[in-house]
Amino acid sequence: MLKIHQLHKSYAIGDSSLHVLKGIDLEVESGEMVAIMGSSGSGKSTLLNIIGMLDEADSGEYILDELPIKNLTEKKAAVYRNKFLGFIFQSFNLINYKNALENVALPLYYQGMKRKERQKKALFHLEKVGLANWAEHLPKELSGGQKQRVAIARALAANPKLLLADEPTGALDTKTSYDIMNFIQSLNDEGKTILMVTHEEDIANMCKRIVRLRDGVIMEDKKVNQVRAEQYV
Amino acid sequence: MLRFLLDRDTWQEVFDSLSKNKLRSILTMVGVWWGILLLIGLLGSARGLENSFNRLFGSFATNSVFVWGQNTGKPFKGFQEGRRVVLSLTDAKKIEENVEGIEFVLPRSQQGKAVTRNFLSGRFQTAGDYPLLDELQKKKLIHGRFINQSDIDNRKKVAVISKGTYEQLFKKDEEVIDQYIEIDDINFKVVGLFENGNVNMGPSTDIHVPFTTFQQVYNRGDQIGWMMITGKPEFDIKQIEEDAKLLLKNINNIHPEDRRAFGSFNLGKEFAKMTGFLTGMQFLTWFVGIATLFAGVFAIGNILLITVKERTKEIGLRRALGATPFEIKRQIVIEAVFITLLAGLFGIITGGWILIALDHFFGQGDDAAIVNASVSIAVVFVAMVILIVLGTLIGLIPAFKATSVKPIEALREE
Ligand SMILES: Nc1ncnc2c1ncn2[C@@H]1O[C@H](COP(=O)(O)OP(=O)(O)OP(=O)(O)O)[C@@H](O)[C@H]1O
Numbered sequence: 156m157l158k159i160h161q162l163h164k165s166y167a168i169g170d171s172s173l174h175v176l177k178g179i180d181l182e183v184e185s186g187e188m189v190a191i192m193g194s195s196g197s198g199k200s201t202l203l204n205i206i207g208m209l210d211e212a213d214s215g216e217y218i219l220d221e222l223p224i225k226n227l228t229e230k231k232a233a234v235y236r237n238k239f240l241g242f243i244f245q246s247f248n249l250i251n252y253k254n255a256l257e258n259v260a261l262p263l264y265y266q267g268m269k270r271k272e273r274q275k276k277a278l279f280h281l282e283k284v285g286l287a288n289w290a291e292h293l294p295k296e297l298s299g300g301q302k303q304r305v306a307i308a309r310a311l312a313a314n315p316k317l318l319l320a321d322e323p324t325g326a327l328d329t330k331t332s333y334d335i336m337n338f339i340q341s342l343n344d345e346g347k348t349i350l351m352v353t354h355e356e357d358i359a360n361m362c363k364r365i366v367r368l369r370d371g372v373i374m375e376d377k378k379v380n381q382v383r384a385e386q387y388v
Numbered sequence: 389m390l391r392f393l394l395d396r397d398t399w400q401e402v403f404d405s406l407s408k409n410k411l412r413s414i415l416t417m418v419g420v421w422w423g424i425l426l427l428i429g430l431l432g433s434a435r436g437l438e439n440s441f442n443r444l445f446g447s448f449a450t451n452s453v454f455v456w457g458q459n460t461g462k463p464f465k466g467f468q469e470g471r472r473v474v475l476s477l478t479d480a481k482k483i484e485e486n487v488e489g490i491e492f493v494l495p496r497s498q499q500g501k502a503v504t505r506n507f508l509s510g511r512f513q514t515a516g517d518y519p520l521l522d523e524l525q526k527k528k529l530i531h532g533r534f535i536n537q538s539d540i541d542n543r544k545k546v547a548v549i550s551k552g553t554y555e556q557l558f559k560k561d562e563e564v565i566d567q568y569i570e571i572d573d574i575n576f577k578v579v580g581l582f583e584n585g586n587v588n589m590g591p592s593t594d595i596h597v598p599f600t601t602f603q604q605v606y607n608r609g610d611q612i613g614w615m616m617i618t619g620k621p622e623f624d625i626k627q628i629e630e631d632a633k634l635l636l637k638n639i640n641n642i643h644p645e646d647r648r649a650f651g652s653f654n655l656g657k658e659f660a661k662m663t664g665f666l667t668g669m670q671f672l673t674w675f676v677g678i679a680t681l682f683a684g685v686f687a688i689g690n691i692l693l694i695t696v697k698e699r700t701k702e703i704g705l706r707r708a709l710g711a712t713p714f715e716i717k718r719q720i721v722i723e724a725v726f727i728t729l730l731a732g733l734f735g736i737i738t739g740g741w742i743l744i745a746l747d748h749f750f751g752q753g754d755d756a757a758i759v760n761a762s763v764s765i766a767v768v769f770v771a772m773v774i775l776i777v778l779g780t781l782i783g784l785i786p787a788f789k790a791t792s793v794k795p796i797e798a799l800r801e802e
């Protein structure tokens with residue numbers, strides 16, 4: 156699914172530069188569910204953003220679905236993001252003046268899909284996250300958990316191969332977190348490949364593999380026995 | 389591109405973005421609307437003033453100079469200083485033939501005459517005139533007509549009298565046309581009655597009679613009182629005045645440097661002062677209008693810049709979801725064009741109302757201060773284009789900012 160080799164990334168801060176990723180090697184197979192852990196500032200988000208083509212590495216190799224990701228034009232990158240990747244953010248990032256259905260339909264709009272078809276598909280995904288009745292509601296009328304579910308529906312709308320989530324439960328209480336995790340697990344059960352950044356051990360243990368970062372390198376990479384979230388909901 | 393413009397989704401996006409960000413949209417529209425309104429209102433009233441000005445003076449005669457003879461100030465070729473100079477028809481003809489840029493030369497003779505009718509009498513300035521005078525110095529006729537070519541050719545004894553003259557020589561409400569008056573013991577038939585306008589060029593005249601008749605019955609032969617020289621619009625009337633005077637001195641044996649021999653009143657020069665004022669005012673209007681437009685656009689710019697942050701994040705998100713930078717910019721451009729166009733149209737419509745109102749309150753009647761207040765379509769069009777371009781450029785600032793960095797930079801919170 157994705158292959159990363161000797162990935163480096165630094166940020167320029169004034170005159171000096173901050174070496175954040177110092178040679179990451181990582182391979183993820185199709186159907187995996189990976190948690191990326193590490194202390195604050197260890198480069199988790201940086202890594203995820205590079206994988207998501209929202210940012211670019213300084214050096215190293217990154218191959219996504221047999222496609223080398225290097226020096227892409229912004230236009231190409233946009234097409235790949237739309238086709239291959241679904242994003243879930245800690246702060247949901249819904250467009251506040253669009254209702255739930257319109258938010259979910261947005262990636263489909265950029266795919267050039269016809270309006271009718273788009274709405275049908277968006278509604279289907281809203282139904283999947285259990286929010287069909289909330290389709291006409293604006294984000295401010297939804298709870299945090301509901302917002303994240305709308306965001307998940309949006310990430311799924313374009314049927315991406317890989318779901319990327321940066322602390323998807325970071326802004327939610329425990330119960331709602333498990334609820335969301337339960338749903339993400341069901342997506343993984345259906346075959347979606349999932350990569351998520353998290354701080355919380357219990358959330359990480361609901362994945363199938365944990366990758367730990369420290370000082371810009373992978374310190375530990377192990378398979379775990381997945382804890383099912385449904386037992387907590 | 390056309391498909392994009394005809395697509396319902398495009399407009400849905402525009403509508404959403406504008407209607408859900410009401411404050412931003414309204415402030416933007418008010419800025420543009422106000423700018424256009426002011427521009428149209430100011431330009432329109434300046435034009436209206438100019439029109440009324442032009443109507444008052446008649447566009448024709450403004451490039452004119454009056455010349456009359458005085459006494460010489462220098463001895464020349466055996467002639468004494470202080471010799472009386474009298475202009476003649478020959479002089480007028482020579483000027484018309486020899487000075488460059490002449491439209492025509494209009495000779496006039498005028499004298500105060502004793503005029504009687506039945507038992508009423510008075511002294512009135514009586515002039516011999518050509519029909520052309522009516523064109524150069526528009527007479528407001530109440531009854532009848534002005535002198536015509538047939539009067540000139542046949543030396544008819546007809547007269548066109550002013551209202552003041554009528555009031556002195558006639559009883560109230562008495563018929564005037566075809567009545568006879570005696571001017572220096574010669575009978576003239578009244579063919580027209582005119583009202584003296586509030587603007588007079590040259591000495592005022594109470595009674596006009598045909599030039600040829602005047603010359604004959606009062607035994608003036610070739611001598612004329614003064615002449616009115618009108619230049620073609622593209623020629624400088626000051627130059628014409630100088631050339632004409634030099635020529636006159638030449639044919640009348642007057643020292644070329646003699647400043648006293650001829651008197652003149654250059655209407656063109658006086659008029660130029662006033663048109664200068666008008667031009668200045670128009671320039672000011674343009675300046676104010678454009679400054680307002682810019683102010684409007686910059687106000688919009690400020691508002692848009694305030695929302696850059698919010699906007700930037702949204703753009704980052706849209707890019708994460710697969711929007712290309714081109715799609716983003718296209719959407720923002722169409723949004724900015726649409727809103728400025730809409731506001732501009734409102735401005736044009738309300739500006740039109742203002743001009744209509746101006747016309748209604750100040751533009752009625754012959755003495756209106758503002759005549760036909762209007763702006764040319766081209767000006768409005770240019771203003772609109774400026775607005776749209778500026779509005780679009782400013783709208784593009786956040787778009788450029790948000791598409792020139794990595795999506796993650798745009799998305800990053802704080
Ligand atoms: N755009 C940037 N410019 C400069 N430094 C940056 C930038 N983005 C991240 N960094 C720095 O890079 C380091 C890694 O950041 P990153 O966001 O990847 O950490 P993280 O592991 O996600 O941390 P957290 O758990 O707090 O989210 C941090 O020290 C951060 O300050």
Ligand SMILES: [Mg+2]
Pocket residue numbers: 199200201321
């Ligand atoms: Mg992070």
